[in-house]
Amino acid sequence: MRLFELGERTAKVHESLVTLPELAENTDVRAVLLDIADDPAALKPYLNRLELVVLRFPIFRDGRVFTQARELREYLRFSGEIRAEGHVLPDQAAFLKRCGVDSVVLPEGSDPELWKRQLDRFPVAYQRSVLPSRPVGAGLRIEEET
Amino acid sequence: MKRPVRVGAGEKLVLTANRLLDGTIVWRDRLGRWRPVIGAAEKLDAERVGDVLELAQIRAQEDGVVGVYEVAVRDVDPPEPVTVRERIRAHGPTVHPEFAVETVQ
Amino acid sequence: MSVPVGHYQYDQIDRDFLEARIAEFSEQVARRIDGSLSEDEFKPLRLMNGLYLQLHAYMLRIAIPYGTIDSKQMRMFAHIARHYDRDYGHFTTRQNIQFNWIKLEETPDILRDLATVDMHAIQTSGNCIRNVTSDEFAGAAADELVDPRVHAEILRQWSTLHPEFTFLPRKFKIAISGSPHDRVAARFHDIGILARPGDDGRTVFRIFVGGGLGRTPIIGQEIFDSVPEERLLATLEAIVRVYNAHGRRDNIYKARIKILVQALGIDAYREAVEAELAQMDLEHYRLTPEMVDAIQARFAVPELSAPENAAQELANRQRENPEFDLWVRSNTHPHREAGHIIAVVSLKPAGGIPGDATSAQMDRLADLADEYSFGELRITHLQNIVLGHVRQDRLYDLWSSLKEVDLASANIGLIGDIVACPGLDYCALANARSIPIAQKLGARFGDASLQAEIGALRINISGCINACGHHHAGHIGLLGVDKRGEEFFQITLGGRAENGASIGTILGPALPEDDTVDAIARLVDRYLGIRKDGETFLDTLDRLGDAPFKEAAYETV
Numbered sequence: 001m002r003l004f005e006l007g008e009r010t011a012k013v014h015e016s017l018v019t020l021p022e023l024a025e026n027t028d029v030r031a032v033l034l035d036i037a038d039d040p041a042a043l044k045p046y047l048n049r050l051e052l053v054v055l056r057f058p059i060f061r062d063g064r065v066f067t068q069a070r071e072l073r074e075y076l077r078f079s080g081e082i083r084a085e086g087h088v089l090p091d092q093a094a095f096l097k098r099c100g101v102d103s104v105v106l107p108e109g110s111d112p113e114l115w116k117r118q119l120d121r122f123p124v125a126y127q128r129s130v131l132p133s134r135p136v137g138a139g140l141r142i143e144e145e146t
Numbered sequence: 147m148k149r150p151v152r153v154g155a156g157e158k159l160v161l162t163a164n165r166l167l168d169g170t171i172v173w174r175d176r177l178g179r180w181r182p183v184i185g186a187a188e189k190l191d192a193e194r195v196g197d198v199l200e201l202a203q204i205r206a207q208e209d210g211v212v213g214v215y216e217v218a219v220r221d222v223d224p225p226e227p228v229t230v231r232e233r234i235r236a237h238g239p240t241v242h243p244e245f246a247v248e249t250v251q
Numbered sequence: 252m253s254v255p256v257g258h259y260q261y262d263q264i265d266r267d268f269l270e271a272r273i274a275e276f277s278e279q280v281a282r283r284i285d286g287s288l289s290e291d292e293f294k295p296l297r298l299m300n301g302l303y304l305q306l307h308a309y310m311l312r313i314a315i316p317y318g319t320i321d322s323k324q325m326r327m328f329a330h331i332a333r334h335y336d337r338d339y340g341h342f343t344t345r346q347n348i349q350f351n352w353i354k355l356e357e358t359p360d361i362l363r364d365l366a367t368v369d370m371h372a373i374q375t376s377g378n379c380i381r382n383v384t385s386d387e388f389a390g391a392a393a394d395e396l397v398d399p400r401v402h403a404e405i406l407r408q409w410s411t412l413h414p415e416f417t418f419l420p421r422k423f424k425i426a427i428s429g430s431p432h433d434r435v436a437a438r439f440h441d442i443g444i445l446a447r448p449g450d451d452g453r454t455v456f457r458i459f460v461g462g463g464l465g466r467t468p469i470i471g472q473e474i475f476d477s478v479p480e481e482r483l484l485a486t487l488e489a490i491v492r493v494y495n496a497h498g499r500r501d502n503i504y505k506a507r508i509k510i511l512v513q514a515l516g517i518d519a520y521r522e523a524v525e526a527e528l529a530q531m532d533l534e535h536y537r538l539t540p541e542m543v544d545a546i547q548a549r550f551a552v553p554e555l556s557a558p559e560n561a562a563q564e565l566a567n568r569q570r571e572n573p574e575f576d577l578w579v580r581s582n583t584h585p586h587r588e589a590g591h592i593i594a595v596v597s598l599k600p601a602g603g604i605p606g607d608a609t610s611a612q613m614d615r616l617a618d619l620a621d622e623y624s625f626g627e628l629r630i631t632h633l634q635n636i637v638l639g640h641v642r643q644d645r646l647y648d649l650w651s652s653l654k655e656v657d658l659a660s661a662n663i664g665l666i667g668d669i670v671a672c673p674g675l676d677y678c679a680l681a682n683a684r685s686i687p688i689a690q691k692l693g694a695r696f697g698d699a700s701l702q703a704e705i706g707a708l709r710i711n712i713s714g715c716i717n718a719c720g721h722h723h724a725g726h727i728g729l730l731g732v733d734k735r736g737e738e739f740f741q742i743t744l745g746g747r748a749e750n751g752a753s754i755g756t757i758l759g760p761a762l763p764e765d766d767t768v769d770a771i772a773r774l775v776d777r778y779l780g781i782r783k784d785g786e787t788f789l790d791t792l793d794r795l796g797d798a799p800f801k802e803a804a805y806e807t808v
Contacts (some may be wrong), residue, residue: 003726005695016671022286030676060295060418061295061378061417061418062418062500063415063417063418063495064419064495064496064500065416065418066415066416066417066495067415067492067495067496068496070415070492074530074531074532075530075531075788078696082804089292089296091279091296094414095412095414095415095417096414098414099414099415099615105786111287111689117660118275118279121271121274121275122412123264123267123268123271123736124264124267124268124270125412125414126408126409126411126412126533127409127410127411127484129414136264136702137262137264137545138398138541138542138544138545138548139542139545139549140405140409140542140546141264141408158617164304164308164372165285166283166355167284167354167355167356167604168308168309168354168355168356169305169307169308169309169353169354169355170307171306171307196310200445210636212304213290213304219578228736228739229736230675230683230733230736230737231675231681231685234675234676234684235575236304238675239306239307239676239677240309240684241604241676241686241690242337242676242689245337248773
């Protein structure tokens with residue numbers, strides 16, 4: 001498993017990763033794998049002990065992962081690591097980061113250089129994300145902290 | 147998107163695709179080359195088409211084509227597609243006669 | 252010409268962003284060509300930059316935000332038509348332009364050329380928030396409450412490469428209008444927005460969700476009556492977030508927001524959106540008056556002034572020249588400012604291809620825009636071109652110039668103003684050709700006096716159930732269907748997109764192309780025979796139902 005870090009946070013490998021239904025009985029587990037159809041709100045009772053939430057792309061076109069990540073960050077104020085895995089493209093790197101994802105399990109054969117380049121691609125954004133930002137002139141444009 | 151192709155009496159199948167770089171419609175000839183005229187296409191029997199199609203799809207990236215599939219044609223020279231859609235692909239858009247495509251080289 | 256009238260003026264930061272997007276796309280193209288991106292992976296990426304693979308070639312759809320361009324941009328379209336295509340382009344029902352004979356390997360060059368005039372193809376396709384459409388008479392119409400283009404621009408910016416909403420279940424279309432006369436078909440959009448002035452001097456929005464045509468035509472329902480300006484972006488974030496999380500992804504034909512709104516019901520959808528809003532940090536998403544004003548400041552406003560006798564001059568010309576008079580009656584709209592008028596240039600010449608324009612026509616239109624309308628042009632959702640601010644005393648000269656380039660058809664809103672999708676001549680999805688039947692109908696009813704006599708009547712033609720020709724919304728709608736490899740057309744009557752939107756009902760069995768043209772001719776004859784004074788086609792249809800029309804249409808069949 002090759003991990004790619006989208007931002008400052010260091011990706012941490014966890015010995016055990018359980019699914020949402022398994023979380024209740026495994027009280028010492030710190031990492032959970034959320035299914036694409038799972039509602040992140042179901043993690044509420046476990047947030048204090050969770051260090052990692054893994055979101056899984058069944059296919060790169062399934063954009064629910066982005067909303068799951070934002071809900072974790074914005075609604076649940078989850079401050080641990082969020083990781084994406086599955087079928088995901090480097091072209092999605094900045095979107096993931098801006099929705100609150102910290103790391104990616106690189107798919108087989110995926111070039112980390114492409115991921116890096118994608119993160120530095122755009123000088124500004126036209127909408128707020130979960131990242132801290134400052135306005136660029138007047139209007140909607142912002143620059144985000146990397 | 148796989149459309150089942152029915153082959154009627156007096157009909158054969160040819161393979162078609164678009165060229166990756168410019169989108170040009172191409173037809174597969176006897177030697178496996180992709181040619182821009184339907185007249186060059188190899189006419190296949192229904193029994194043979196599966197194998198040839200599978201091979202052509204595997205080679206698509208290498209051959210620089212995209213979206214390989216089979217088309218039913220009347221067994222004449224040059225072959226004439228059975229459906230309106232494929233006739234338009236073979237001959238060009240009906241609303242611009244000046245863009246008509248040659249069917250033989 | 253300095254600052255363009257009618258659209259947002261880019262600065263260097265906007266241009267740097269665009270350049271980064273082009274670099275990104277160029278690399279994606281290179282990865283596709285070298286095989287590191289498969290076609291399945293590349294397809295959504297190219298689509299979100301407007302590039303389709305159609306029947307004969309690639310097709311590139313270029314964004315025209317809120318349908319407004321300046322003359323330099325129009326000349327760039329002419330350049331693209333000449334250098335990269337076959338000397339013409341096609342204006343679409345979503346106020347964009349598309350080119351039909353594009354090569355993949357040349358698209359980065361085209362995008363770089365476009366960027367020199369601050370244009371792009373971002374989000375003109377794909378399962379993302381598409382280019383935002385607006386009222387073609389914005390900022391000019393006498394009936395307008397608010398110029399919606401400033402907020403349309405805000406929505407364009409907000410939706411551009413939105414990190415959360417770029418891989419939605421399906422495409423997502425937003426339209427915004429600022430007039431009580433809905434010219435954007437707000438209730439046939441995923442989100443339709445009607446802007447009006449609020450008590451505090453800011454703008455207030457009425458929002459509809461879940462409208463759309465396509466396979467399952469549904470009229471949008473009101474989700475909020477009065478959203479204050481500062482809540483606009485938060486509200487849209489919440490609406491789209493609910494859709495992204497819960498919209499169906501298992502069936503492409505059930506993936507639009509309209510299906511989700513139908514499944515939940517509008518009240519439950521509203522509750523879900525309110526639940527999102529309750530959890531959101533509203534301050535984070537606040538659209539401040541300063542932000543709006545800053546964007547507004549990037550729009551130049553035309554300095555209008557006309558001589559006192561402008562209206563009189565126009566009236567005199569109309570009296571002297573009946574042909575001009577006919578054109579003025581059908582192809583103009585009242586302007587908010589005395590002495591001015593809105594002119595609509597028809598791209599529907601009798602027997603022509605609806606919405607197509609040659610590079611020469613584009614160049615000429617650009618010149619005329621400079622000469623008569625502050626260099627500004629708008630594309631209408633009925634595929635025509637608007638010159639928004641013409642002095643009434645100069646309208647005759649404009650018309651005379653249009654005549655020289657075959658752009659003076661007097662048929663706006665009339666039976667010759669046909670909307671047709673590209674159909675099977677170009678489109679990989681179509682079942683039937685739309686253009687040839689449009690050409691036959693256009694030629695059949697080509698005479699301007701005949702069209703004036705028939706009055707308001709919209710024909711919309713789609714080549715398949717995806718309904719890009721909006722046949723459900725046509726007063727007369729035609730849907731191409733495939734019957735054993737042959738093209739047939741199903742007729743619907745009574746659709747309308749304006750206020751009181753409704754979906755047409757099917758008249759009877761589908762007919763072959765020529766029979767369809769004859770059937771419509773008989774149907775129109777019947778209408779002329781049975782209408783009361785002052786009745787439009789829709790009035791007569793509403794009064795009598797479709798029985799007399801059905802009888803006429805199927806008379807000989």
